[in-house]
Amino acid sequence: MAEDGAHPPPRHAPGWERFEELHDVEGLRRSLLGCVSRACPSWLSAQREDIVQAALVRILEALRRRGESDRPLPASYLWKVAWNATIDEIRRATRRGERGLEDLPVDPPDRAPRADPGTMHASAALGEAVRECLAAMHRPRRIAVGLHLLGHTVRELMEMQGWNEKQVRNLLHRGLKDLRACLRRKGYER
Amino acid sequence: MTRPDDIDRLREALATPRPGARPAGPCPGDDVIRAAARGELAAARREAVVDHALGCPDCTIAWRLALEMAREERGHGSDATAVAFRPADRAAAQRRARRWTPARVAVLAAAASLALVAVGLGVLWPERPAPSSGLRLAGGVAIRSLVDASRPLPRDNAVLRWEGPEVESWDVFVTTSDLTPIASAHGLTEPRYRVPPEALAGLPPGARIVWQVTGVSVADRRTISRTFVSTLD
Known part of the structure; x- marks a missing residue:
């Protein structure tokens, strides 16, 4: 849950019961948790449940503001609302993570895990190196590798870019080879 | 660097912000x-995004979430009542329809056996990331700080x-609270480390240091602690 207590537990939110009557909230929670877990980096892992919980409340709030909390709605519309709510909550969690190291209390012995600065520092440096390598890459390869690093599969690349499978695999193979060589030149070995 | 587990590492790296760094240009x-991310923009505009x-960790995460x-x-259908948002009564009907029956159990058992064989042969999920090489990431619980949190650390010791x-x-890896590295040590044989006084000399009274420990065992398996924070005198 948000550290500032801005989000009450969902079951106490006004209109929550009606929301549960109309929609499979547990299914939604599971879906969102899966999405957040797969999309977020490990340094946000401790906050995934909180992000989803807060996003659920925001979804309900958004529907209530629009007078839409008491009727079933098209799935595509609800996914859109869920997207807005969830990305907002991820950003809140990210901001807390970024400023958190300034605000950290001295350790109590058994507090919950949080982002590790050593790991984050090394990961951020690797990210910078990857960006530099991508920037120097032949454009089609950069787009192919970039979309792959953003999570797209070969099939999705084919559909999105209008490439055939051979083209996609070729661009990825060559692009990742370029990336590997570039990172090696920067001192990153496997 | 580009095996499946390496791809995961690269994805993680692109989503990790560097303190103080800002992306070039405003975010879309x-x-x-x-x-x-849904492939709904024209190619030129999509490629600009x-x-x-790729240069903005915040937008990397947003893209991946989208x-x-x-x-x-898509997986649950794009009709007016996709599964995750289906009305509760329809959800209950679907749950009832999925109840276990002997025939269903037999079919699923056969499918599971086949899947195990297929996985063993590397047929299924060829792109699925492999687990990383024995590294325990953030949140490892096996390592505990023994520093007395109620008393500041003397900076000369x-x-x-x-x-x-x-x-x-x-x-051991030690940074200031803004993640500036100030000291590190490798290959310690005892679970203790004295931070060099000169590394702390520039820090103000009451400054916090952030530290993390990695245990290296045989076969280079690593156990990483969570982050510890201590206050200097």
């Missing part, structure tokens, strides 16, 4: 990122102590 709106997202949600939405599993050696 959320709706634009979502549309781009890709270029930005993609995951699009898959979820700031000794970090901890306890953890049996390992060959320890590595």
